[in-house]
Amino acid sequence: MAQLLDGKAVAKVLKEEIREEIVQWKEKGIRPKLAVILVGDDPASVVYARSKQKVSESLGMAFELFVMSGSTPEAEVLAQIEKLNQDQNVHGIMIELPLPKGIAKEKIMAAVRPDKDVDGVHPINRGYILSGEEGLFPATPQSCIELLIRSGVQIAGKHVVIVGRGETVGKPLVFLILKHNATVTICHSKTPDLGAFTRQADIVIAAVGRAKLIKKDMIKQGAIVVDAGINETPEGICGDVDFEAVKEVADLISPVPGGVGSLTTALIMRNVLKGIVLQGGKR
Numbered sequence: 001m002a003q004l005l006d007g008k009a010v011a012k013v014l015k016e017e018i019r020e021e022i023v024q025w026k027e028k029g030i031r032p033k034l035a036v037i038l039v040g041d042d043p044a045s046v047v048y049a050r051s052k053q054k055v056s057e058s059l060g061m062a063f064e065l066f067v068m069s070g071s072t073p074e075a076e077v078l079a080q081i082e083k084l085n086q087d088q089n090v091h092g093i094m095i096e097l098p099l100p101k102g103i104a105k106e107k108i109m110a111a112v113r114p115d116k117d118v119d120g121v122h123p124i125n126r127g128y129i130l131s132g133e134e135g136l137f138p139a140t141p142q143s144c145i146e147l148l149i150r151s152g153v154q155i156a157g158k159h160v161v162i163v164g165r166g167e168t169v170g171k172p173l174v175f176l177i178l179k180h181n182a183t184v185t186i187c188h189s190k191t192p193d194l195g196a197f198t199r200q201a202d203i204v205i206a207a208v209g210r211a212k213l214i215k216k217d218m219i220k221q222g223a224i225v226v227d228a229g230i231n232e233t234p235e236g237i238c239g240d241v242d243f244e245a246v247k248e249v250a251d252l253i254s255p256v257p258g259g260v261g262s263l264t265t266a267l268i269m270r271n272v273l274k275g276i277v278l279q280g281g282k283r
Contacts, residue, residue: 002247005254007262010150014266021273022060033062034092034272035084040070045096055265070100078111085113092118092272115278118271129175136271141173143263144205144226156181161198163187164207169228206240216245225253228260
């Protein structure tokens with residue numbers, strides 16, 4: 001029976017480290033600040049924005065939420081982003097998605113200064129992932145890696161099979177985990193006989209957005225399974241892994257909820273602190 005990769009326990013340690021670093025920045029006269037722009041009233045986006053506010057304030061980080069109506073012209077959203085780009089007291093900017101119709105997502109995301117782009121979606125930050133340079137990178141791929149490392153898993157030399165090639169998790173995760181000297185295979189919806197690949201893996205990371213796609217017979221005995229999926233089903237929230245069945249063969253497995261997702265907000269806050277350094281702040 002697998003042991004849990006406990007995201008909540010890792011997040012607790014991570015938040016304490018971030019809280020301490022915020023204190024150190026304040027002692028140097030810098031108060032780390034995250035600004036979030038919410039356009040429209042998508043219920044999930046409102047919840048996510050308020051969640052970030054709660055975590056920011058609990059860590060001692062300044063937070064400001066800019067709420068704009070769903071009918072706000074694109075030009076006004078761009079103008080607000082530019083104000084925040086120029087504001088030296090703002091160290092991280094985040095745009096809540098989805099954006100209303102009529103506002104071009106890619107244009108909005110590319111308007112955020114790369115060194116304030118705590119979501120890690122700016123084209124320059126995506127390029128830095130490929131080149132290995134320092135930038136701000138998406139929280140969920142970082143969460144997968146952080147969960148493994150802080151749970152004592154050695155990634156170097158392991159065969160990692162990533163299921164999913166999305167822009168948010170799968171693609172950036174390939175290059176981020178390569179930095180840890182893994183051997184990487186990436187699979188997706190067009191991969192024939194998915195199990196033939198996942199059964200070879202020392203570590204399987206599922207990030208495809210299909211409930212319980214990864215079955216027990218697709219995992220070799222003693223493998224490590226990280227579930228980065230989140231799906232709403234009639235039975236409730238579940239991941240991309242058939243958790244109850246797979247835990248019988250895996251050595252370590254992350255639950256949903258309580259796994260990867262537990263770390264993401266904390267890692268956004270860590271990106272704010274990294275942004276301060278990229279913006280010229282001295283540790």
